[in-house]
Amino acid sequence: MRKTFCSTLALTLLLGMAGLGRGDDSAKPYAVISLSSYDRINGDLDVIGKAIGNPTLPKALEGFIAATTQQKGLVGLDKARPWGAVFAGASQDQPAYFFLPVTDLKGLLDALQGPLGGPAKQGSDGVYEAQSPSGPVFAKQKGSWVFAAHSAEGLKSTPDDPLPLLGELPKKYSVAAKVTVGNIPPALREMLLGRFKAGAAAAKMEGDEGFSPNKLAEKVSLALTTALDELDEMTLGLVVDATAQKTSLELTFVAKDGTKLAKQVAENTDLKTNYAAFHLADAALALGWVKKLPAEAIAENLAALKAFRERLPAQLEKQKVPEMKQAVDELLDVVAETLKCGRSDGNVSAVLDPKAVSLVGAINIVGGDKLDTALHDLAAVAKAKEPDVAKAIKLDVEKAAGVRFHLISLPIVENRERIVPMVGETLDVALGIADGALYVAAGRDALATLKKTIEKSAADGPKAAAPGSFSLALGSLAKFLVEVAPDEARPMAMMLSTLLSQSAGKDHLSITGTMIPRGTQVRLELEDGVLKAFVTIGQMGAMMGGGRGAGF
Numbered sequence: 001m002r003k004t005f006c007s008t009l010a011l012t013l014l015l016g017m018a019g020l021g022r023g024d025d026s027a028k029p030y031a032v033i034s035l036s037s038y039d040r041i042n043g044d045l046d047v048i049g050k051a052i053g054n055p056t057l058p059k060a061l062e063g064f065i066a067a068t069t070q071q072k073g074l075v076g077l078d079k080a081r082p083w084g085a086v087f088a089g090a091s092q093d094q095p096a097y098f099f100l101p102v103t104d105l106k107g108l109l110d111a112l113q114g115p116l117g118g119p120a121k122q123g124s125d126g127v128y129e130a131q132s133p134s135g136p137v138f139a140k141q142k143g144s145w146v147f148a149a150h151s152a153e154g155l156k157s158t159p160d161d162p163l164p165l166l167g168e169l170p171k172k173y174s175v176a177a178k179v180t181v182g183n184i185p186p187a188l189r190e191m192l193l194g195r196f197k198a199g200a201a202a203a204k205m206e207g208d209e210g211f212s213p214n215k216l217a218e219k220v221s222l223a224l225t226t227a228l229d230e231l232d233e234m235t236l237g238l239v240v241d242a243t244a245q246k247t248s249l250e251l252t253f254v255a256k257d258g259t260k261l262a263k264q265v266a267e268n269t270d271l272k273t274n275y276a277a278f279h280l281a282d283a284a285l286a287l288g289w290v291k292k293l294p295a296e297a298i299a300e301n302l303a304a305l306k307a308f309r310e311r312l313p314a315q316l317e318k319q320k321v322p323e324m325k326q327a328v329d330e331l332l333d334v335v336a337e338t339l340k341c342g343r344s345d346g347n348v349s350a351v352l353d354p355k356a357v358s359l360v361g362a363i364n365i366v367g368g369d370k371l372d373t374a375l376h377d378l379a380a381v382a383k384a385k386e387p388d389v390a391k392a393i394k395l396d397v398e399k400a401a402g403v404r405f406h407l408i409s410l411p412i413v414e415n416r417e418r419i420v421p422m423v424g425e426t427l428d429v430a431l432g433i434a435d436g437a438l439y440v441a442a443g444r445d446a447l448a449t450l451k452k453t454i455e456k457s458a459a460d461g462p463k464a465a466a467p468g469s470f471s472l473a474l475g476s477l478a479k480f481l482v483e484v485a486p487d488e489a490r491p492m493a494m495m496l497s498t499l500l501s502q503s504a505g506k507d508h509l510s511i512t513g514t515m516i517p518r519g520t521q522v523r524l525e526l527e528d529g530v531l532k533a534f535v536t537i538g539q540m541g542a543m544m545g546g547g548r549g550a551g552f
Helices: 001-015 040-049 057-068 105-111 187-204 211-230 260-267 295-318 322-339 368-385 387-391 416-423 446-460 474-484 490-500 528-543
Strands: 029-035 082-088 097-101 128-132 133-142 145-149 175-182 229-239 248-254 287-292 341-355 356-364 393-400 403-411 427-433 438-443 468-473 508-516 518-525
Touching: 040 057, 040 229, 040 528, 097 508, 105 128, 105 133, 133 229, 133 468, 187 474, 211 229, 211 260, 229 387, 229 403, 248 260, 295 322, 322 368, 356 416, 356 446, 368 387, 368 393, 368 403, 368 427, 387 393, 393 446, 403 446, 416 474, 427 446, 438 446, 468 474, 474 490, 474 528, 490 528, 518 528
Parallel strands: none
Antiparallel strands: 029 082, 029 175, 082 097, 097 145, 128 133, 133 145, 175 229, 229 248, 248 518, 287 341, 287 468, 341 356, 356 438, 393 403, 403 427, 427 438, 468 508, 508 518
């Protein structure tokens, strides 16, 4: 992996000029790539190297550069300032030009003679020309910058200072790319849509029950078209935080002002959840969401629900349970009314302690009474068909603060030696139904846990929340898998658990969506322990597969 990583990074940062396209200089840039500086990137490699247990990672890059430049290094490069590439014009090729901060252009070109296929020749106009593997490269210094393109013509309209084109990207991110959607050339836009539609057409096939992947492809194609019409810009950036010991990817979408997408974003600002207490601090896995549903999504889901309801009688007959129709109809009524309310709010957490596994969750509903009736009707059908089921179902075990509680105790039949220590002699599932909410808990002391969490949630009241969040404590998950995984998978789980136990709690993976003006930012965070685990697993996979890139 060392060779792949270093080659990719070095060729991207040092030799990007070799892949430049021939853009239309008169057009506005539709995309830029920002690299904060050589020094910062090298520092980030140092942080990542230490996190994954390979503190020599920066030296590997330096070694590659030395070998590439015949031991001259990056002579003439200003290592403290940003680099960048600019895409513009009607061409669907690569960047119109690439720029680097320099102190000595000739010295840098001399150092790069190997990758460029020989020495660069300077013309009378001050433009250097070299022959790279992908074609000719032209470079010219303007002030303290060197600009490179595939044609001398492409260098004529370069700015005196390219940094304003990168905006805040070099300050915020180590490496970043930004697309200004409105500036994408029509030819490139049509190419993107055409390739997707062609791919969808090539994958034509019909599924059972009227499901068609083509319909999904059509929806995605429509979503892509809408994005190209309504998005203002998209940004993807990498942040390496040595203090917090985590590496993050940020993906940001900003809608054009006045569009339907901008309106939907505005409607989902300042969101609050009623179930913050269900996001447990010690959870191995936690999922939360709160959002207002757009009218189109509500209508689409109601149409799908109607189609499902129409097929329901035949399906129940096929499964030989026609008596369940009334109960299922009542459940679907609750789903429909909840969709119509236009809001979705929920939180789910799972604690994976091998000695006390538990799960709690809550979601908003409309029609708690009907849901409660449906549950009673389903229980009656189940008891009639399977009398032993009556022993497991306990309805109306308690009522408190407007919540009706029910308890289902499922006997542990298989793998008792592993499961009983975690949940007890039975797997208890507690349900709480209120007028506006459905609550659930499972595991040891499920009913008591559910009541306690509901009480805390009510005491806390509504709390500010991200529209979507997901977190996973990989160390807790690994310990759990050691206890429950099949024998053949246990060695991998044990290895992962041992590896993460050395991360001092820095073992979380999280995804969080937050609202920004006219847009959304999705942030993927990998703490150092997770980063090291992923790299180690990748190395093991490479070795098991006979790969030669096991050394990062």
